[in-house]
Amino acid sequence: MRVPLSWLREYVDLPATETGRDVQAKLISAGLEVETVEQLGAGLKGPLVVGQVLTIEELEGFRKPIRFCTVDVGAANGTGEPQEIVCGARNFAVGDKVVVVLPGAVLPGDFAISARKTYGKTSHGMICSGDELGMGDWGSPRTESGGGSGGIIVLPPEHEVGTDAIELLQLVDEVLDIAVTPDRGYALSMRGVAREAATAYGLPLRDPALLDVPAPNAHGYEVKVDDPAGCDRFTARTVVGLQPEAHSPIWLQRRLQKAGMRPISLAVDITNYVMLELGQPLHAYDRSRLSGPIGVRRAEPGEKLTTLDGTKRTLDAEDLVITDNSGPIGLAGVMGGANTEIADAQPDPETGRIAGTSEVVIEAAHFAPTAIARTARRHKLSSEASKRFERGVDPEAAAAAAQRTVDLLVLLAGGTAEAGVTQVVAPSAPRTVAMPADHPDKVAGVAYGRETVVRRLQQVGCDVYGQDELVVTVPSWRPDLAEPNDLAEEVIRLEGYENLPSTLPTPPAGRGLTARQRLHRRVGRALAGAGQVESPNYPFVSEQVFDQLGLDEDDERRRVVRLVNPLSDEEPALRTTLLPGLLAALRRNDGRGSHDLALFETGLVFEPSGQETQAGRLPVDRRPTDEEIASLNAALPRQPRHAAVVLAGAREQAGWWGKGRQAEWADAVESARLIAREAGAELTVRAAQFAPWHPGRCAALYVTVDGAETLVGHAGELHPRVVKALHLPERTSAMELDLDLVAEASEDAVQAPSISTFPVATQDIALVVAQDVPAADVEAALLEGAGELLESIRLFDVFTGEQVGEGRKSLAYALRFRATDRTLTVEEATAARDAAAALAGERTGAVLRGA
Missing domain, CATH: 3.50.40.10 (Phenylalanyl-trna Synthetase, Chain B, domain 3)
Structure with missing residues (x-):
C-alpha cells in the first residue's frame, strides 16, 4: 500500500515538522512494515508554470518531426512576452494549456534547464511530459505519443496561465510504501493507516467513513x-x-x-x-x-x-x-x-x-x-x-x-x-472475545495493568467491558482479532515491542546439539571442505518433475504430501527427494555461465505414512505436555534427513599442473563415502539400476543396521533422457542418501585407530575379471581373503584392451599389510596376498594377470 503523506494529513493533524521518515519510524514501532519512503519531486526547482500554446511552426528537413512553438506563460518569464520553445511531441495543439519549465529551473534527476540553440532555433525552456516531471504516464485526453510514454501534459482549459504547476500538479510529496501482511487487511486503505498514525501520535482521527447514509428502501436497484x-x-x-x-x-x-x-x-x-x-x-x-x-x-x-x-x-x-x-x-x-x-x-x-x-x-x-x-x-x-x-x-x-x-x-x-x-x-452478531485483564501481562512478561490494556484495546476500536475478566467486542474492520492472544498482541505492539525486556532463557544443564544435529554439521563441513557449495532449496516440488526424472508409476517417491495452501500452484507438493531442487539450482547456475559446479544440500524430505491425524493447537502460556507433542508429531509425515550432491563440468581445473578432469559418477560415489566416514559407518557400494540414474553407471549404497544390510541411497551418472528433460549439462552426476539411516549404522562411540610402530609391507596385485563384475565385489573378496594383516586396499588402475581379452578388464590394487607386534616378512605378506587372490578368484572368477 502506497500512502502519500499529503493525503494522510487529511485524516490526522500530524505535526508540520514531521517528515516521511518520522512517520515511517512511528508506524514501524506500531507493527506495520513500512519498507521505503519515496521522495517525490526531490531536487525539483521552478519556475514551472501553466502555459498556453499560441502558435506552432512545423520545422522541416530533419529526421523526425520538430515544432517551433510560442507559448504564453504570463508574467512568469519576467517580460510577459511569449516564450519560444522547440518541441518534438505532437499530442497538443494551438490553444492547449500545457506545463512549461523555464530557464533556471531544475527537473528531477538534476536536469538543469537553460536556453539552448537546437534545430536552427533557440529554445527558451521545455514543454513537459509526465515522465520528465517524475509523474509517470499522465492520462492525457490525447494519447498520441510525444515526449515521454504519455506525451505532453495537456491541462484542462480552466487553469490560468502563469499558475505554479509544482503546486497544481502536487509534484512534491513523500510516499510511504507499506508491505501489508495477510492479517492486517485494514492497512490497505488510507483510513486504516490513518488510524494507526493517529494512535501512534496520540491524535484524533477524522474517519472518512463517518458519513450520513440514507436508510435502505424499496426503490433501489433490485x-x-x-x-x-x-x-x-x-x-x-x-x-x-x-x-x-x-x-x-x-x-x-x-x-x-x-x-x-x-x-x-x-x-x-x-x-x-x-x-x-x-x-x-x-x-x-x-x-x-x-x-x-x-x-x-x-x-x-x-x-x-x-x-x-x-x-x-x-x-x-x-x-x-x-x-x-x-x-x-x-x-x-x-x-x-x-x-x-x-x-x-x-x-x-x-x-x-x-x-x-x-x-x-x-x-x-x-x-x-x-x-x-x-x-x-x-x-x-x-x-x-x-x-x-x-x-x-x-x-x-x-x-x-x-x-x-x-x-x-x-x-x-x-x-x-x-x-x-x-x-x-445477512443477520450477524458482533464478535466478542473473553480475556483475563492480565493476559497481555503474562504473554509479554510486563506488568501493563488493566487500565493500559483497556485503553490500548479501545484505541484499536474495541468496546471493552468487565473488570478482572474482560469482554471485548471486536471492531468490524479487524477480522483477525479472534482470541485472547490476538488482543494481547495489539496491546504489546502499541506499547512498543522495543520496550519488552530482553531476557535469555536458562537452558538446563547437559543440553546442547543432538547427535543428529552434530552429524548434520559435520557432513556439511566435510562436503564444503571437499570443494562443494551448499545450495539450500525450497522444499516444494511439482509432480511433473517426477516424469522428468523418469520415475516409475509405482515409485514411492511419487507419493507426496500436497499442501492445502501452497505458495505456488505450480509447486503444490512437499519433496520426497532433494534432487529436483538441486538440479534446478545447477541448471540455473549453468545457464548463467558457471559451468563447473559441485552443489550439495542436507535437508528434510517428506514421506506420507497414511496415518496422519488432525493436529490440535498448542498452548502458548506453558510448555506443551508430552501427549500434546506426540499428537502434533502424529499429524506430520515422516521427515528423514537426506544428503544429496550434484556435479557437472570440471572437477579438477586444467592449468600448468595438468589437463584437469571432468566430474564423473565416481565423484558422486566418493561424496557418499565421505559422508559415511563422517558418520563412522561402513559403506558398501554395488552396481544397480534406479531412476534417475544411468543403468550402467548407477551404484546402490548400503550400510549395516542392527546386523542387516540396509539400502541408504544411490549415486552415479544421470540418465541421458533425464539430462535432456531437465536441460542439464552432459554427464551430470548425482548422489542422494538417507542421512538418518547412515547415522544408525555408525558406532556408538568413535574408536581411535590403532597405530603400529612397525613398517608397512606393500604388495600390488592385478586381477582380470569379466567386464560386468563390479570392482566393489572384487575388493570385498580381497578384504576378506587377506585377513587381519591387511591395513588398507586401494584400486589404482583399471585397464581394458587386447592384452586382457574382449569383454574383460584388469583391476590393479595396492595392498598394505602391517602387524601390530612385529615386522612382517616378505613371505607373510605374499601369503596374505595369495589368500586374497584365491578368494577373489573363487567368488568373482578373477585370475592373476599374466598367469
Missing part, C-alpha cells in the same frame, strides 16, 4: 443474493445524468498515481479512489447494459465470462459470480465483466456530441475472504479488489463507501443520485 454465506452484504446505489465528457480532476489523478494506480476514466477513478480511501472495493456498472436485477450466486460448471482484461474464462462451480438476466457479468470480488463496463466517452459521428455512460449502478458488497482468494488463485487473476477481500474488508463500510462514491459522482460528473437505496444484509 438485488438477489442466493448465497448469503459467500456474500453477506450488498449495497447498490444509482446515479443518473452523468456528463460523459467529464474528466477526473488533477488532484484525483495525482492521488491515484501516487498510490500506484493508473487514471482511466472519471467513474472508474472515483471507485478506485474510494477503495484506496476506505478499503472497500467497489464496482460501477453501466445501467443501460444491465438486463434485469443483479444477482449473486455460485457459477454453473462450464459457464463463460469475459472479464475486463479481455480474457474469456471458464468458470468453476466454486466461483462466486455477479449476474443479471443474461448470465454472469462479473467475478465477485475479483474483476467485472466486459459486457457491463463503463463506456469510454466518444464523439457521436452524426451529432458531434460526446456520448458515453450517463447512468451507473454502484456495487459495494462484502464477500467471503476464502471464496475470493480461491477464485483469484484458480483463475490466476489477482486484482486490487481481491487483495483486499481475501485479507478481510470492513463489512460495515460498504454503505459509507457507496455513499462516498455517489457524492463524488454528483460533485465531479454532474450526476444526480436516485433516492433508491438497496441493501441486502
Whole structure:
C-alpha cells in the first residue's frame, strides 16, 4: 500500500515538522512494515508554470518531426512576452494549456534547464511530459505519443496561465510504501493507516467513513443474493445524468498515481479512489447494459465470462459470480465483466456530441475472504479488489463507501443520485472475545495493568467491558482479532515491542546439539571442505518433475504430501527427494555461465505414512505436555534427513599442473563415502539400476543396521533422457542418501585407530575379471581373503584392451599389510596376498594377470 503523506494529513493533524521518515519510524514501532519512503519531486526547482500554446511552426528537413512553438506563460518569464520553445511531441495543439519549465529551473534527476540553440532555433525552456516531471504516464485526453510514454501534459482549459504547476500538479510529496501482511487487511486503505498514525501520535482521527447514509428502501436497484454465506452484504446505489465528457480532476489523478494506480476514466477513478480511501472495493456498472436485477450466486460448471482484461474464462462451480438476466457479468470480488463496463466517452459521428455512460449502478458488497482468494488463485487473476477481500474488508463500510462514491459522482460528473437505496444484509452478531485483564501481562512478561490494556484495546476500536475478566467486542474492520492472544498482541505492539525486556532463557544443564544435529554439521563441513557449495532449496516440488526424472508409476517417491495452501500452484507438493531442487539450482547456475559446479544440500524430505491425524493447537502460556507433542508429531509425515550432491563440468581445473578432469559418477560415489566416514559407518557400494540414474553407471549404497544390510541411497551418472528433460549439462552426476539411516549404522562411540610402530609391507596385485563384475565385489573378496594383516586396499588402475581379452578388464590394487607386534616378512605378506587372490578368484572368477 502506497500512502502519500499529503493525503494522510487529511485524516490526522500530524505535526508540520514531521517528515516521511518520522512517520515511517512511528508506524514501524506500531507493527506495520513500512519498507521505503519515496521522495517525490526531490531536487525539483521552478519556475514551472501553466502555459498556453499560441502558435506552432512545423520545422522541416530533419529526421523526425520538430515544432517551433510560442507559448504564453504570463508574467512568469519576467517580460510577459511569449516564450519560444522547440518541441518534438505532437499530442497538443494551438490553444492547449500545457506545463512549461523555464530557464533556471531544475527537473528531477538534476536536469538543469537553460536556453539552448537546437534545430536552427533557440529554445527558451521545455514543454513537459509526465515522465520528465517524475509523474509517470499522465492520462492525457490525447494519447498520441510525444515526449515521454504519455506525451505532453495537456491541462484542462480552466487553469490560468502563469499558475505554479509544482503546486497544481502536487509534484512534491513523500510516499510511504507499506508491505501489508495477510492479517492486517485494514492497512490497505488510507483510513486504516490513518488510524494507526493517529494512535501512534496520540491524535484524533477524522474517519472518512463517518458519513450520513440514507436508510435502505424499496426503490433501489433490485438485488438477489442466493448465497448469503459467500456474500453477506450488498449495497447498490444509482446515479443518473452523468456528463460523459467529464474528466477526473488533477488532484484525483495525482492521488491515484501516487498510490500506484493508473487514471482511466472519471467513474472508474472515483471507485478506485474510494477503495484506496476506505478499503472497500467497489464496482460501477453501466445501467443501460444491465438486463434485469443483479444477482449473486455460485457459477454453473462450464459457464463463460469475459472479464475486463479481455480474457474469456471458464468458470468453476466454486466461483462466486455477479449476474443479471443474461448470465454472469462479473467475478465477485475479483474483476467485472466486459459486457457491463463503463463506456469510454466518444464523439457521436452524426451529432458531434460526446456520448458515453450517463447512468451507473454502484456495487459495494462484502464477500467471503476464502471464496475470493480461491477464485483469484484458480483463475490466476489477482486484482486490487481481491487483495483486499481475501485479507478481510470492513463489512460495515460498504454503505459509507457507496455513499462516498455517489457524492463524488454528483460533485465531479454532474450526476444526480436516485433516492433508491438497496441493501441486502445477512443477520450477524458482533464478535466478542473473553480475556483475563492480565493476559497481555503474562504473554509479554510486563506488568501493563488493566487500565493500559483497556485503553490500548479501545484505541484499536474495541468496546471493552468487565473488570478482572474482560469482554471485548471486536471492531468490524479487524477480522483477525479472534482470541485472547490476538488482543494481547495489539496491546504489546502499541506499547512498543522495543520496550519488552530482553531476557535469555536458562537452558538446563547437559543440553546442547543432538547427535543428529552434530552429524548434520559435520557432513556439511566435510562436503564444503571437499570443494562443494551448499545450495539450500525450497522444499516444494511439482509432480511433473517426477516424469522428468523418469520415475516409475509405482515409485514411492511419487507419493507426496500436497499442501492445502501452497505458495505456488505450480509447486503444490512437499519433496520426497532433494534432487529436483538441486538440479534446478545447477541448471540455473549453468545457464548463467558457471559451468563447473559441485552443489550439495542436507535437508528434510517428506514421506506420507497414511496415518496422519488432525493436529490440535498448542498452548502458548506453558510448555506443551508430552501427549500434546506426540499428537502434533502424529499429524506430520515422516521427515528423514537426506544428503544429496550434484556435479557437472570440471572437477579438477586444467592449468600448468595438468589437463584437469571432468566430474564423473565416481565423484558422486566418493561424496557418499565421505559422508559415511563422517558418520563412522561402513559403506558398501554395488552396481544397480534406479531412476534417475544411468543403468550402467548407477551404484546402490548400503550400510549395516542392527546386523542387516540396509539400502541408504544411490549415486552415479544421470540418465541421458533425464539430462535432456531437465536441460542439464552432459554427464551430470548425482548422489542422494538417507542421512538418518547412515547415522544408525555408525558406532556408538568413535574408536581411535590403532597405530603400529612397525613398517608397512606393500604388495600390488592385478586381477582380470569379466567386464560386468563390479570392482566393489572384487575388493570385498580381497578384504576378506587377506585377513587381519591387511591395513588398507586401494584400486589404482583399471585397464581394458587386447592384452586382457574382449569383454574383460584388469583391476590393479595396492595392498598394505602391517602387524601390530612385529615386522612382517616378505613371505607373510605374499601369503596374505595369495589368500586374497584365491578368494577373489573363487567368488568373482578373477585370475592373476599374466598367469
